[in-house]
Amino acid sequence: xxxxxxxxxxxxxxxxxxxxxxxxxxxxxxxxxxxxxxxxxxxxxxxxxxxxxxxxxxxxxxxxxxxxxxxxxxxxxxxxxxxxxxxxxxxxxxxxxxxxxxxxxxxxxxxxxxxxxxxxxxxxxxxxxxxxxxxxxxxxxxxxxxxxxxxxxxxxxxxxxxxxxxxxxxxxxxxxxxxxxxxxxxxxxxxxxxxxxxxxxxxxxxxxxxxxxxxxxxxxxxxxxxxxxxxxxxxxxxxxxxxxxxxxxxxxxxxxxxxxxxxxxxxxxxxxxxxxxxxxxxxxxxxxxxxx
Amino acid sequence: xxxxxxxxxxxxxxxxxxxxxxxxxxxxxxxxxxxxxxxxxxxxxxxxxxxxxxxxxxxxxxxxxxxxxxxxxxxxxxxxxxxxxxxxxxxxxxxxxxxxxxxxxxxxxxxxxxxxxxxxxxxxxxxxxxxxxxxxxxxxxxxxxxxxxxxxxxxxxxxxxxxxxxxxxxxxxxxxxxxxxxxxxxxxxxxxxxxxxxxxxxxxxxxxxxxxxxxxxxxxxxxxxxxxxxxxxxxxxxxxxxxxxxxxxxxxxxxxxxxxxxxxxxxxxxxxxxxxxxxxxxxxxxxxxxxxxxxxxxxxx
Numbered sequence: 001x002x003x004x005x006x007x008x009x010x011x012x013x014x015x016x017x018x019x020x021x022x023x024x025x026x027x028x029x030x031x032x033x034x035x036x037x038x039x040x041x042x043x044x045x046x047x048x049x050x051x052x053x054x055x056x057x058x059x060x061x062x063x064x065x066x067x068x069x070x071x072x073x074x075x076x077x078x079x080x081x082x083x084x085x086x087x088x089x090x091x092x093x094x095x096x097x098x099x100x101x102x103x104x105x106x107x108x109x110x111x112x113x114x115x116x117x118x119x120x121x122x123x124x125x126x127x128x129x130x131x132x133x134x135x136x137x138x139x140x141x142x143x144x145x146x147x148x149x150x151x152x153x154x155x156x157x158x159x160x161x162x163x164x165x166x167x168x169x170x171x172x173x174x175x176x177x178x179x180x181x182x183x184x185x186x187x188x189x190x191x192x193x194x195x196x197x198x199x200x201x202x203x204x205x206x207x208x209x210x211x212x213x214x215x216x217x218x219x220x221x222x223x224x225x226x227x228x229x230x231x232x233x234x235x236x237x238x239x240x241x242x243x244x245x246x247x248x249x250x251x252x253x254x255x256x257x258x259x260x261x262x263x264x265x266x267x268x269x270x271x272x273x274x275x276x277x278x279x280x281x282x283x284x285x286x287x288x289x290x291x292x
Numbered sequence: 293x294x295x296x297x298x299x300x301x302x303x304x305x306x307x308x309x310x311x312x313x314x315x316x317x318x319x320x321x322x323x324x325x326x327x328x329x330x331x332x333x334x335x336x337x338x339x340x341x342x343x344x345x346x347x348x349x350x351x352x353x354x355x356x357x358x359x360x361x362x363x364x365x366x367x368x369x370x371x372x373x374x375x376x377x378x379x380x381x382x383x384x385x386x387x388x389x390x391x392x393x394x395x396x397x398x399x400x401x402x403x404x405x406x407x408x409x410x411x412x413x414x415x416x417x418x419x420x421x422x423x424x425x426x427x428x429x430x431x432x433x434x435x436x437x438x439x440x441x442x443x444x445x446x447x448x449x450x451x452x453x454x455x456x457x458x459x460x461x462x463x464x465x466x467x468x469x470x471x472x473x474x475x476x477x478x479x480x481x482x483x484x485x486x487x488x489x490x491x492x493x494x495x496x497x498x499x500x501x502x503x504x505x506x507x508x509x510x511x512x513x514x515x516x517x518x519x520x521x522x523x524x525x526x527x528x529x530x531x532x533x534x535x536x537x538x539x540x541x542x543x544x545x546x547x548x549x550x551x552x553x554x555x556x557x558x559x560x561x562x563x564x565x566x567x568x569x570x571x572x573x574x575x576x577x578x579x580x581x582x583x584x585x586x587x588x589x590x591x592x593x
Contacts, residue, residue, distance in 0.1 A: 041404055046447035046470065049530040069403040075306040082403045107309040111400040112316055112363055113370075116309075119343075123305050152355035153345045156303060191347055219349040220358070 006142045006175025006207035008096035012062065012248035013274065016267045019253075023053060025260040033264065035062040037250045038093070040100075041069055044085040054092070063093045064208070064248070066177075067100035069111070070135060072145060072168075073118040073128045074104040083138050090139055097142040097207050099177040100135075102128065102165060119154035120164035125171065132172040144175035144207040149185040149214070149223030161186065162200040175207035178244075180236040181229065181252075185214050185221045198236050203243040211237055211270060212252040225254035228266050237270065241277040249274065308343050315339060315356050316363045317399060319392055324364075326357035367395055367408065374409045374441060377488040378433045380513060382423055390422040406445075409438055429516055432477045436485045436534070439473040439525035443532045446471040451587030457580050462555030466548050467592045473525040474537075474546055480521040482534045484514060526586060540565050541579050551592065 003009035015035035018026075025031070036057060043054050057063060067086070070078065090098060103115040118124045136143040147165055159167070169176055178201060180194075187194035211234075213227030229237075229251070241247055251267035303311070315336070318327050330339050337353045344352035371391045372379055379387040397419075398411045413434050416423055423430040447470040452460075460466070468474075522542035524535050537545070544561030552560060562572060583589050 041406075044404065045406070045445035048445035048448075048471070048527060050445055052530050075309055079403050104309055106403070107306070107313045109401055110313065110317075111403060112313055113366055113400060113405055114316070114359060114362055116312060116316070116359065119305065119308055121305065127305055151350075151358040152352075153347070154308065154343055155345045156308065156343065157345075189347070219354075222358075 004175075004204060004207065006097060006144055006205055007248055008142055010096045010248060012064065012096075012208075013246075014267050014270050015062075015064065015248065015250045016263055017066075017250065017252055017254065018057060018063070019257055021257050022260040022263070027056065029260075030060065031260065031264065033061060035064055035248070037064050037066045040065045040067040040086060040089055040098070043093075044082075044089055051092075058093060063095060064250075065090065065093055065095040065098045066146075066250075067098065068115070069105065069113070070100035070131075071105040072100060072102060072131045072135070073124060074106050074131070075127055076107060076109065078131060078134065083135065087139055090141060095141065097144055097175065098139060099144040099146055099175075099208060101148050102145040102168065103148045115148045117148060117150035117152060117154070118164070120157040120159045120161060121154075122158060125164065125167045128168050129172040132168065132174050136172070136174055142175055142207065144177040145169060145172075146177035146179050146210065147182050147186075148179075149182040149189075149221075151189050151220055151222075153190055160192070160197075160200075161190075162197045166200065166202055169202065169205050174205075176201060176205045177208045177210060178206045178240055178247075179210035179212070180240055181210065181212040181214060181233050182223060183236055184230075184233045185223045188216075188221045194232075194236055195239060198239045198243070201243075203245075206240070206244040206247055208248045208250065209237065209240055209244075210250055210252055211267075225252045226256045229269070234269070234273070238273045238276075241273050246274045246277050303343055311339070311343055312356070312359070316359045317396075318360060319396060320361065320364050324361060326353065326360045364392075367400070367405075368392070370405045370408050371395075371412075375412070375434060375437050377437055377485040378430055380488050381426055381433050381484075382430050386422070386424055390416070393419065393422055406441065409434075409441070413438055428478050428518065429481060432475075432479045432481045433485055435475050435477065436482055436523070436525070439475055439534075440485075440489075440532050442473050443471045443525040443527050446473075446527075448527070448587075449590040452584070452589045452591065454581065454584035457584055457589060460554055462553060464554045465551055465592050466554060466557075467551075467590050468545060468549045469526070469588055469590055471527045472545075472549075472588050474542060474549065475521075475523040475525065476542065477521040477523060479516045479518055480536075481516050482521070482523055482536075484516055486534070524588075526588065528586065538575070540567065540575065544576075544579065545583075545588075548589070 003011060013034040015037050016033060018036040018038045043050050045051065101115045104118055105112050105114055105116050132143060132145060145168065183194045183197045211229045212225045213229055215222045215224040215226065249270045251263065253263050321327055326336060328336055330336055340352035340356040344356050346352045368388060368391050382390060394412055394415050398415055400408055413431065416431055416434055420427040449469060522537040522539055524537055526533060540561045544557050547557035547560040558576060
């Protein structure tokens with residue numbers, strides 16, 4: 001993996017999400033896995049079994065943190081306690097980069113615990129950029145924002161989702177966690193061409209890619225992370241790695257979780273696309289910066 | 293892509309987020325649909341259309357309804373995961389209506405779903421009607437289950453050794469480990485809760501730790517007679533245990549937790565006791581030995 005400054009020039013290959021049903025397999029068999037993605041909120045406690053498990057994992061594997069409740073697009077300021085706990089966890093895991101979603105989910109101190117879509121407005125760009133910067137400055141590691149699946153669009157939107165994403169990451173100078181399954185889900189729900197999205201994102205900022213399965217209903221698709229990756233999503237993935245070069249890739253499987261070996265085998269299907277993609281040279285300026 | 297609309301240009305981001313949150317957090321109908329009328333009397337179709345765009349398959353109302361359902365499914369599932377024994381005691385239907393009433397009254401104020409049930413005990417005490425005829429037992433079961441959550445991952449500070457405890461004076465102010473949770477119960481319900489928990493299997497999701505869908509409410513519950521019970525929930529080697537305490541020991545630990553000097557805490561422990569004073573030194577010696585072994589006592593700093 002060539003890496004870029006948004007994933008700390010890492011050589012992470014294909015990872016899978018660390019999930020409780022797999023703990024026994026992982027600790028007894030010690031399978032070869034390039035890296036695990038953890039949900040930060042599951043380990044932002046003070047002590048006890050979650051942290052003991054995490055420490056055991058950290059002894060043997062590389063871990064990257066992924067959050068679900070920073071809500072970069074919420075108007076109200078981040079909870080200082082959240083940031084404090086996140087920073088403590090970052091120190092523990094030494095995650096090379098950290099991701100969370102380009103969405104909102106709390107307002108006036110009340111939390112919905114959902115990844116709610118943003119109106120793609122200039123006001124939302126400004127608010128989101130401000131918040132990403134606060135988090136990035138506080139954590140002192142690269143932050144990547146993930147495009148979410150969505151089921152609703154706003155009348156007040158002033159640009160496409162990919163234009164919004166580009167504005168946010170360029171102004172905040174942060175990375176992208178490009179979820180190609182989410183692009184597919186939203187493309188069906190909002191009737192756009194998903195390839196237009198993949199072709200438009202600033203490839204040099206893609207720190208990581210998510211792949212996953214979803215559930216199709218009569219009039220919409222839900223992002224359920226409970227199925228294998230479908231072919232149209234693999235096609236988007238292929239195009240993404242063609243544009244971005246080999247990129248750390250993670251399979252999400254969060255419900256009806258099959259055996260570890262099944263999840264890992266599904267994730268490793270990404271190898272054929274990664275291997276087919278020639279490593280892109282990092283820009284000289286970036287390499288010089290990395291050497292400092 | 294939709295373009296800006298004159299009717300919504302006046303809604304800024306905060307207004308949109310407030311409007312959407314209010315809609316998403318509206319209770320569902322009995323058919324699990326979004327309500328047709330907002331609390332202020334407006335048609336929800338009209339509310340949705342003020343900020344959500346329709347597509348060729350779904351109206352603005354239907355698109356908003358997807359989020360409305362997700363909110364309730366996710367949060368109700370989280371409470372089922374955290375309070376399976378409470379659900380078994382009050383029954384699944386009553387538990388759901390109790391949970392909805394609780395979440396309407398006390399919506400989540402924490403970034404973590406782990407804290408969703410943090411106000412449930414106080415709220416249940418204020419609203420006994422939601423627990424039904426087993427209210428007192430339900431309250432005890434909720435206390436035991438919330439203590440499990442706190443004992444599971446609360447902090448642990450460096451404990452005092454027995455030698456350090458022996459060197460303490462009557463003026464010493466101590467603290468209990470944050471994972472040590474003291475419970476004054478009206479029923480000896482710990483065994484019931486543990487039996488119900490043993491039917492659980494753990495799972496995980498992006499939203500946090502979740503339990504599998506195994507229904508712990510099935511089957512008849514054993515009768516639990518009313519009797520005072522003093523219990524501590526604590527963590528040893530990353531597992532949570534419950535331990536019954538003598539009333540005197542419970543009162544002493546509570547006084548220590550409240551920050552009373554050690555001599556006063558011991559005095560508080562024996563207020564109203566019928567045990568002969570001659571037994572007190574032996575009891576205290578045994579308590580401290582146990583507390584040191586479990587590492588319950590730490591310094592206030």
